[in-house]
Amino acid sequence: MGSHVHTPISERHSEKPVFSAEKMVEVQRVINEYPEGKSKSALIRILHIAEESFGGWLSIETMDYVAEILKIEPIEVYEVATFYTMFNVQPVGNYVFEVCRTGPCMLVGSDQLIDYIGNKLDIKVGETTKDGMFTLKTAECLGACGYGPMLQCGKKYHEHLNPEKVDKLIDAYRSGNTNIEI
Ligand code: FES
Known part of the structure; x- marks a missing residue:
């Protein structure tokens, strides 16, 4: 049984998300699997990494950050994140x-x-x-x-x-x- 650290929602910060260096390597590796100019194809995978990294949900700031990394429009990220029920666009529990x-x-x-x-x-x-x-x-x-x-x-x-x-x-x-x- 592992130890468990519980962070209340109120203490989870969503402002200015930045991937850790380690996660950024993973993100870059995923992006590199797609041809130049087709980074949008990596979007769903990057959103999963973003959810894992930023408290289990995708804030507007997180989605904007992902858009910036993939060099696509924020609306393209919002559309995908809100279409699939597997993504959480509101804070969630542990x-x-x-x-x-x-x-x-x-x-x-x-x-x-x-x-x-x-x-x-x-x-x-x-x-x-x-x-x-x-x-x-x-x-x-x-x-x-x-x-x-x-x-x-x-x-x-x-x-x-x-x-x-x-x-x-x-x-x-x-x-x-x-x-x-x-
Ligand atoms: S109907 Fe397929 S898993 Fe529930």
């Missing part, structure tokens, strides 16, 4: 639960799962807990249709969920155990 609510998952109880998580965390879809720990979102098919109801948190999938498993999952994340297998 852990973002994205519950699939597409047909196959809905048939096995995704709506009830969403209600259960919302009631347990005392938030609605799209909201973040007061302690800044969890955000609840819904998502379209996450490609695990035979394993529903399910949710994604970061890079992990949690499948065949029920209230008991959700309780365990939330307790684990609260204590910083993000490796829990459910």
